[in-house]
Amino acid sequence: MDMSVTAWEAELTTIYGSDQEFYHHYTWKIILEILTVIVALVGLSGNTVVLWILGFHMRRNAFSVYIVNLAGADFLFLFCFIIYFLYSTFNLHITKEVISRFVSIVAMFAYISGLSILSTISTERCISVLWPIWYHCRRPTHMSAIMCALLWALSLLLSMLEGNYCDFPNWGVHHVWCQVLDFITVAWLILLFVLLSGSSLALMTRLLCGSQRLLPTRLYMTIMITVLVFLLCGLPFGFHWFLIVRFSNEYLALFHLSKTVQLLSCVNSCANPFIYFFVGSFRQRWQKQRHTLRLVLQRAFQDTPEVDELGESLPGETLYMSGTRQRQ
Template sequence: MTEATPTSESYVDHPPICDIDSLPPKALIFTISLVGLTGNASVIWFLGLRMRRNAFYTYILNLAVADFLYLCFHIADVLLEVIRIILPIHIPTYGIIRTGAIIFYIAGLSMLSTISTERCLSVLWPIWYHCHRPRHTSAIMCALLWCLSIVLSTMEIVCFFHFNEAIDQCKNVEFTIAAWLVLLFVILSVSSLSLLGRMLCGSQKKPLNRLFVTIMLTVLVFLFCGLPFGVFFFLYYWIDNNYHVRFCLYLVSIILSNVNSSTNPIIYFFVGSYRQRAQGWNLKLVLERALQDTPEEGECGGSLPQGTLETSEGRVEQG
């Protein structure tokens, strides 16, 4: 997103960290992204090739793909900036990095909102969910969300570069994308709060399980780390018209969004390995436990037969 930002203003009297040529924040973004790439690549490997997919596995796989590609584009952006600083050359990207980052940010938020909503439905209306849920819902929803993310991002980048966002059509595009993200955020918030209330409160509260903890931690991390990037992106032209203020806010939002995309695999490992003996750790087994939909023995009075790790969504037709 920095590629289309004017850089001709003076840098005098501004913190060095806000200088576009400052290397420490780029090094931090690069390091966080590398960690996230490793974790998301492991999730993609196991969910895509080593484990039998079901409803939630499909969503988690697509979320990992969105996070992986989002981090890839930011690593490419950092490398191009470092090359520009070290060598006096300009490498045109024609908005590809900007477009890619927007696509995968929107896709990631869309997948997370869908995961929370489906889990909420499976808890509030379990009979309908397990007996009347349409076949291949997960695969169809993921395909639609990817297509919508690509269309919205392409429309935005066309306006940004060809019309300089000065005409009503581009304002309508920006409003449409903003409205979609707001809708996703509302859906995510309502479904998460409903799920939280059903699992923890009331006379019919459900026993806790690892899948619930995984989803709640993922949503919580997004609210603190992923949401600021979306807020900054759509408030960019209403922020104080000072390049350094905007660039500092941009750096903060980018670092936080990279933390968000890198943290999900860590959450899966933490939840999946909790209360498990170290000698029994196995990445595939840990991931299965993190997505486990039945309470284990000793957790809220529930029990899990020995060796049973498959989530109840496995009874729903794959995809």
């Protein structure tokens, strides 16, 4: 996230030469920022609904715990963009150091947490499919909550260290430590990406190939679409943050790329609630019964194949999400 608009304007005036060309690019910057804020506001509303329903109105199970934490990470990530927009647009009485330290650290914390939780969801789902007996019988109690707590703690530690040693004003003082932390953080993100891609590919292979192909369930479709949206919209933000942003001159010159990546990252965090509602309501006959948001979310994480082709396999109150027969 860029934190010094004034420096950008001075640099861009030098780069583009004329005031007319500069204001043309500056206009596109404002348009991308407005689109980002609109998407962030929609995403905040959607993730709030998911947090409210799954957190207070539905029975907790293995995967719903992960989904609640993923929605929390997305909410926090989008909230950081709203705070930055308010600061840069209305010139709030907040020092630049607070913005650069607090907002950037929290945004990094939320991004790493979201990727970690999504990778864990995909990996655990892959294990439950490939080794179902071991998973159902030997899975530790409250594993979902424990894993989420560990991932939040690790993400917070990495983001705080990065913010302390790798912020631009003090980057030269802690150059060596910053390089070490960058290496650790990038290695962790690469590991998460490998787990996310490998587990998703294994699930897709098991579904489409082999003699014992699995029947698709709504839970599988929810996870696959969420992973696909992240790879298309969320992953570029990580590459941009830890690669391009370290080279300040190139970063200033490629400000359109920065704004586009920010917009895509907000689309990724905003899309998850709509994915849940789309999968949960897909192929349902809405006129037959009143479908509440709780029931739609319940259907989105249903881990049993549809009984008939019309999608009316089970009454609403008898649907169970994956893990209701497991220990949480």
